[in-house]
Amino acid sequence: MSYTLNQIVSIIDNNVRSGLAGSSNAVYSLDQLAAEVILYRNTVIEKIHQSPAIFNVRDFVQNFNVQLDRRYLNLNNEEIYGETSELHFIMPQPLISLKEDSILYVGPVSMDNKEWKVYFNSHQIKRHKYRMATANLPFVYVSDIVNEEGDVHCWVKNFTGTATELFVSVILSDPLKILDYDAGTEMDIIFPASNSVCETIIDNLTKKYLYYFRQLKQEQTPNDQRYK
Amino acid sequence: MENNAELAKYNIYSAQTKLEEDWGLVLKTPTFLEWAYNAASKIGFNKNFVKIGVTVLEDGLVSLPFKAENIKSVTTDYNNFLSWNVLNADILNENGIPKIIDRFGIATEDLSLNPDQLKGNYVDFIFENESELMVNPELKGRKVYVLALVKMVDDDNLPLFTEKQIEAIATYCAYIYTRRNAFAGIKGLDLAFMKSEADKAIASARIPDYISDNEWDRVLDAKTSFNRKSYNKSFR
Numbered sequence: 196m197s198y199t200l201n202q203i204v205s206i207i208d209n210n211v212r213s214g215l216a217g218s219s220n221a222v223y224s225l226d227q228l229a230a231e232v233i234l235y236r237n238t239v240i241e242k243i244h245q246s247p248a249i250f251n252v253r254d255f256v257q258n259f260n261v262q263l264d265r266r267y268l269n270l271n272n273e274e275i276y277g278e279t280s281e282l283h284f285i286m287p288q289p290l291i292s293l294k295e296d297s298i299l300y301v302g303p304v305s306m307d308n309k310e311w312k313v314y315f316n317s318h319q320i321k322r323h324k325y326r327m328a329t330a331n332l333p334f335v336y337v338s339d340i341v342n343e344e345g346d347v348h349c350w351v352k353n354f355t356g357t358a359t360e361l362f363v364s365v366i367l368s369d370p371l372k373i374l375d376y377d378a379g380t381e382m383d384i385i386f387p388a389s390n391s392v393c394e395t396i397i398d399n400l401t402k403k404y405l406y407y408f409r410q411l412k413q414e415q416t417p418n419d420q421r422y423k
Numbered sequence: 424m425e426n427n428a429e430l431a432k433y434n435i436y437s438a439q440t441k442l443e444e445d446w447g448l449v450l451k452t453p454t455f456l457e458w459a460y461n462a463a464s465k466i467g468f469n470k471n472f473v474k475i476g477v478t479v480l481e482d483g484l485v486s487l488p489f490k491a492e493n494i495k496s497v498t499t500d501y502n503n504f505l506s507w508n509v510l511n512a513d514i515l516n517e518n519g520i521p522k523i524i525d526r527f528g529i530a531t532e533d534l535s536l537n538p539d540q541l542k543g544n545y546v547d548f549i550f551e552n553e554s555e556l557m558v559n560p561e562l563k564g565r566k567v568y569v570l571a572l573v574k575m576v577d578d579d580n581l582p583l584f585t586e587k588q589i590e591a592i593a594t595y596c597a598y599i600y601t602r603r604n605a606f607a608g609i610k611g612l613d614l615a616f617m618k619s620e621a622d623k624a625i626a627s628a629r630i631p632d633y634i635s636d637n638e639w640d641r642v643l644d645a646k647t648s649f650n651r652k653s654y655n656k657s658f659r
Contacts, residue, residue, distance in 0.1 A: 295451075
């Protein structure tokens with residue numbers, strides 16, 4: 196079964212309200228809860244990424260097409276990259292702590308089993324030409340600077356074909372950013388997490404909220420204007 | 424490979440599918456290619472001999488119309504080629520040299536009867552890059568005969584391998600994966616076990632399943648300095 200973000204938030208909310216019934220009237224924002232669900236998802240991914248046996252990248256990726264344009268790439272003011280405009284696209288920030296594992300596929304829309312190498316480090320792209328087997332294949336440089344809209348700039352190099360758009364399959368840092376790509380509405384996009392991860396999120400966030408609100412629950416004292 | 428009894432019919436991506444099916448590893452293509460070429464260079468690419476006659480250009484430049492992996496010999500005829508044996512007078516060119524169309528569709532003038540040997544005098548050469556040689560500039564205008572080894576590739580220019588070589592490439596990639604995980608501190612299979620598996624597979628891939636009689640003939644010719652047909656036999 197697949198969950199939407201709203202369903203997960205609703206389940207946690209119901210759990211917490213049932214658990215606190217009769218002991219506290221905690222008030223919290225559902226938006227904040229949604230933000231915490233996304234944050235907790237990213238944390239869980241980072242943890243299970245260390246265990247290749249249970250980490251399946253396909254559970255977490257989101258797929259969309261990006262439009263190609265041209266933009267100057269200037270790395271450290273070096274002439275070799277600063278002179279000409281390069282193929283360029285914008286995409287939401289990937290979950291950068293997974294490094295290259297955060298991007299499952301970037302390449303032609305035809306997906307002919309030849310995904311391109313992805314670099315996050317500007318020094319690495321200068322060494323691409325020294326690769327022994329794949330020096331002539333295209334590659335992508337994903338800048339680590341996030342703009343004000345939460346997007347990152349990416350450049351395609353070594354590409355000799357013609358393309359107006361690329362297909363991208365990536366673990367996004369904020370899954371809702373896919374809404375920028377006409378992927379549906381917030382209500383109906385599937386939350387990109389496996390069932391076990393959804394269960395972990397629901398379980399742990401419920402526990403956290405119950406624990407916080409029970410701990411913070413203060414005794415009601417009458418206002419009798421006396422020192423206690 | 425000349426006289427090879429085995430058919431190299433799988434391209435390098437067969438090893439990627441083998442890796443997915445046998446080891447459950449899904450690698451990204453650029454990473455796989457790097458590892459696979461590394462493995463293939465340990466096993467040895469399958470290569471074919473190509474013989475070609477080329478005219479020496481300015482400054483002793485010899486331009487090859489293909490990408491050579493190794494050069495076996497470079498010779499020139501000087502003035503004595505007319506005295507050599509010729510195979511078939513019907514396909515001789517105006518100089519009395521037999522014409523052969525090689526696998527690249529290039530008409531070559533093959534002087535040799537032995538497939539991996541060219542007659543004539545050896546010429547010193549420098550292997551500049553995969554399609555260029557340098558010889559003595561004084562040879563400008565003369566024809567040199569180059570015997571080169573080129574990789575066996577398919578229509579997409581991908582190297583071809585036999586079944587055992589594909590198996591070895593997949594095993595080697597699994598070993599590299601284990602090694603990377605070990606360096607990253609991720610628990611996995613025993614590194615020593617994987618190393619021995621990879622070494623075994625690579626050693627096995629270097630041995631052909633079957634050796635043709637033609638190849639045996641060449642091997643025995645090289646190994647015996649006398650007529651091997653009389654070896655250990657009395658013809659008295």
